[in-house]
Amino acid sequence: MxxxxxxxxxxxxxxxxxxxxxxxxxxxxxxxxxxxxxxxxxxxxxxxxxxxxxxxxxxxxxxxxxxxxxxxxxxxxxxxxxxxxxxxxxxxxxxxxxxxxxxxxxxxxxxxxxxxxxxxxxxxxxxxxxxxxxxxxxxxxxxxxxxxxxxxxxxxxxxxxxxxxxxxxxxxxxDQQKSPYITHITTGIVQDYGVKEADNMGTAMAPAAVETIIAHFNDTGFQPKDYDLIITGDLGTIGKEISMDLLSREGFDVSNIFTDCGVEIFNEEQDTHARGSGAGCSAVVFSGYIYKKLRNKELNRVLFVPTGALLSPTTTLQGDSIPCIAHAVTIENEPQLGRG
Missing domain, CATH: 3.40.47.40 (Stage V sporulation protein AD)
Structure with a gap:
């Protein structure tokens, strides 16, 4: 098992x-x-x-x-x-x-x-x-x-x-034996804290990101210091700050290694408000930025945690809240299989 x-x-x-x-x-x-x-x-x-x-x-x-x-x-x-x-x-x-x-x-x-x-x-x-x-x-x-x-x-x-x-x-x-490798995966549990605004998804998704990250730490024994980078999927500027605060309250200081794909893909001058989102957001940031950093050995171990707001136009029009999910993937250049 x-x-x-x-x-x-x-x-x-x-x-x-x-x-x-x-x-x-x-x-x-x-x-x-x-x-x-x-x-x-x-x-x-x-x-x-x-x-x-x-x-x-x-x-x-x-x-x-x-x-x-x-x-x-x-x-x-x-x-x-x-x-x-x-x-x-x-x-x-x-x-x-x-x-x-x-x-x-x-x-x-x-x-x-x-x-x-x-x-x-x-x-x-x-x-x-x-x-x-x-x-x-x-x-x-x-x-x-x-x-x-x-x-x-x-x-x-x-x-x-x-x-x-x-x-x-x-x-x-x-199954090729070349880095980087996927060594661990932590599958999220749907979270819903009652947020109903479809234009405030960072707030809605932050608890899902936090739940999955804490579950990952608890299951594996890893701590923030074991990672070079922890990057969520598209919480944007608002969700990122909420997540960092919630993790800190639970005893996990990620301030030096934590960012978000939605924050990284746009800059403040582009007037995207709370920055990026979308199913393509974490996909292009990982496939471009993160993967190349791993291949160049600028990063060794990354926790990649895309987040999803599981709403639809129907549920929004009917006034439902937004259930959210986050899935974590550990990617390493040099797997340490004895840990976790």
């Missing part, structure tokens, strides 16, 4: 993240992480007739770039796991149709990427697969139209609102 504690799995044969690919839109390329992305779309429609088709295009492009990097054919991939924010995860499903790889469609909102990483790691470590692709995507314009209001209506955004990232990240998780 490789499960430790209630929520964590330790892999005795850690699967490898053998490569990544990332593609972003023009606004994301204006931010501080531009040099880490593989491709920038200068036109956020990607030459398509709708924003939904544009999101499908970036999802498909990320996977094609990934296959080219690894010199793999679609037939070399055992499974494709992915999802997005749109109804019935259409960006990913239409991509799956094109690439013709056995497909598991996933939905955990902005935590979909880490959900895919966890399941792919189980498939590879359990010797059910040799190569698994994981991806997720989002698009500012398609998400705004679905969850809030059409851009043409010119609705003023609250300062607590975040900016949905236009982008897609994709990775190959494999």
């Amino acid at each position: 490789h499960k430790i504690g209630r929520q964590t799995i330790r892999f005795p044969n850690p699967p490898s993240i053998s490569n990544t690919a990332s593609i972003v839109g023009p606004k994301e390329a204006e931010g501080p992480l531009k040099i880490y992305f593989d491709k920038v779309e200068t036109d956020d429609t990607c030459g398509e007739t709708s924003y939904e088709k544009a999101e499908e295009c970036i999802c498909y492009t990320a996977i094609q770039m990934l296959l080219q990097k690894e010199k793999l054919q679609a037939t070399d991939i055992d499974y494709y796991l992915g999802g997005d924010l749109l109804n019935q995860i259409i960006s990913t499903s239409f991509t799956a149709q094109k690439i013709a790889i056995p497909f598991f469609g996933l939905y955990n909102a902005c935590a979909t990427f880490s959900e895919g990483m966890q399941l792919a790691a189980c498939l590879v470590s359990g010797q059910f697969a040799k190569n698994v692709i994981v991806s997720s995507s989002s698009h500012f314009s398609s998400a705004e139209r679905q969850y809030r209001s059409p851009l043409e209506s010119g609705v003023q955004r609250k300062m607590t609102a975040q900016w949905t990232v236009t982008g897609s990240g994709a990775i190959v998780i494999s």
